[in-house]
Amino acid sequence: MLDVQDLKKSYSGPQGQLPVLDGVSLRLEAGSSLALMGESGSGKSTLLHLVAGLDQADSGAIWVAGQSLAGLDEAGRAAFRRDRVAVIFQQFNLIPSLRVVDNLAFQARLAGAVDSTWLDWLTERLGLQALLHRYPEQLSGGQQQRVAVGRALAVRPPLVLADEPTGNLDEESADQVMALLLELVQQAGSSLLMVTHSNALAARLDRQLILKAGRVHGSAV
Ligand code: ADP
Ligand code: MG
Numbered sequence: 001m002l003d004v005q006d007l008k009k010s011y012s013g014p015q016g017q018l019p020v021l022d023g024v025s026l027r028l029e030a031g032s033s034l035a036l037m038g039e040s041g042s043g044k045s046t047l048l049h050l051v052a053g054l055d056q057a058d059s060g061a062i063w064v065a066g067q068s069l070a071g072l073d074e075a076g077r078a079a080f081r082r083d084r085v086a087v088i089f090q091q092f093n094l095i096p097s098l099r100v101v102d103n104l105a106f107q108a109r110l111a112g113a114v115d116s117t118w119l120d121w122l123t124e125r126l127g128l129q130a131l132l133h134r135y136p137e138q139l140s141g142g143q144q145q146r147v148a149v150g151r152a153l154a155v156r157p158p159l160v161l162a163d164e165p166t167g168n169l170d171e172e173s174a175d176q177v178m179a180l181l182l183e184l185v186q187q188a189g190s191s192l193l194m195v196t197h198s199n200a201l202a203a204r205l206d207r208q209l210i211l212k213a214g215r216v217h218g219s220a221v
Contacts, residue, residue, distance in 0.1 A: 001028050001029055001030040001031075001032075001064070001065060001191045002026070002027065002028035002051065002159055002191060003028075003062070003063040004024060004026045004027070004047075004051065004060070004061070004062050004063075005025050005060055005061040005062075006023050006024070006025055006060045006061070007023070007024040007047070007050060007057050007060035007061075007062065008022060008023060008024075008058045008059045009021040009043070009046055009050060009055075009057050009058050019214055020043040020046050020214060021043050021046060021057070021214050022213070023060075023214065024043075024047060024060070024214070024216050025216070026216055028191050028193060029191070030158070030189075030191055031189055031190075031191060032191055032206045032207070033182070033185065033191065033192040033205040033206045033207070034192070034193050034194070034205060034206065034207045034208070035194055035196055035201070035202035035205040035207070035209070036048075036193060036196075036216075037196060037197070037202055037208060037209070037210045038210050038211035042213075043214065044163070044211055045163055045195065047211065048161050048163050048195060050062060051064070051085070051159075051161060051193065052081060052085050052161050053069055053072070053077040053081045053085065054087075064080070064084050064085065064158065064159055067080065067084065082107065082110050082111045083111045083113070083155070083157070084157055084159060085157050085158070085160070086151070086155055086157040086159075086160050086190075087152070087161045087162070087163070088145070088160065088165045089163055090164040090167040090168050091168065092145055092148050092168075094136040094147055094148060094151075096135065096137060098135075098136075099132065099133050099135055100128060100131050100132050100133070100134050100136070101133065103136065103147050104119065104123060104128070104150045104151050104154060105151075106151055107154065107155050108151075108154040108155050111155050114154075115156075118154070118156070119150075119154050122150045122153060122154060122184065125180065125183075125184065126149060126150050126184075128143070128147060131143060131147075140173070141168055142169050142170075142173030142174075142176060145168075145169060145177045148165075149165075149180060149181050149184060150184075153185065153187075153190065156188045156189065156190065157188075158191065159190060159192075159193065160190045161192075161193050161194075162194040162195065163194075163195045164196060164197065165178075165194065166178055166196075178201060182204060182205075192205065202219075
């Protein structure tokens with residue numbers, strides 16, 4: 001489902017090139033989940049952004065659902081981001097001018113993949129029926145992140161990427177969002193690559209890796 005081979009990425013800064021990823025390889029089978037851990041600044045978000053097609057690597061290969069990102073031009077990457085992956089961010093990233101109902105359907109509409117039966121089921125399971133006509137600013141953090149989970153899974157993407165999805169939530173909301181995310185990812189048949197700081201959360205996923213000094217290492221949590 002996801003195959004990352006020898007990925008390298010550095011940023012240019014005032015002191016020259018800052019290497020962040022120095023040969024990262026990992027695989028994620030269809031329908032399975034992987035936790036990516038590592039200290040702040042170790043490059044977890046960088047790796048997620050590359051896999052999401054939001055940024056380009058210096059070298060290496062990324063394959064998602066049989067498609068290589070390397071050969072894609074800007075239009076191809078836009079189509080990839082629309083159809084193949086969905087991203088859940090720590091800061092929710094809902095569209096402020098759209099009501100919940102339209103945030104939920106946003107990516108699915110772009111992708112031409114609206115399945116109203118599935119969307120209705122997701123809405124109910126996420127407990128969002130009574131909130132459909134609100135704007136994001138009228139929601140709590142936990143409610144906003146439930147909308148973001150629904151928006152991501154509405155597309156039933158092959159791959160869901162989540163960058164510390166509960167990092168901004170209180171413990172109770174975090175537990176609730178995480179339980180729903182794991183359940184719905186499974187229902188959608190998607191694979192999940194999730195960045196987390198929490199050993200307890202990482203342990204709920206199928207596999208765990210740690211990013212350190214630009215490389216990934218196995219982890220037993
Ligand atoms: P993590 O998510 O593990 O905390 P990041 O991937 O956000 O780490 O960042 C890894 C390193 O790359 C950090 O040193 C960060 O300052 C640097 N970095 C991230 N994005 C950029 C950017 N757009 N330009 C320059 N440096 C960046
Ligand atoms: Mg990060």
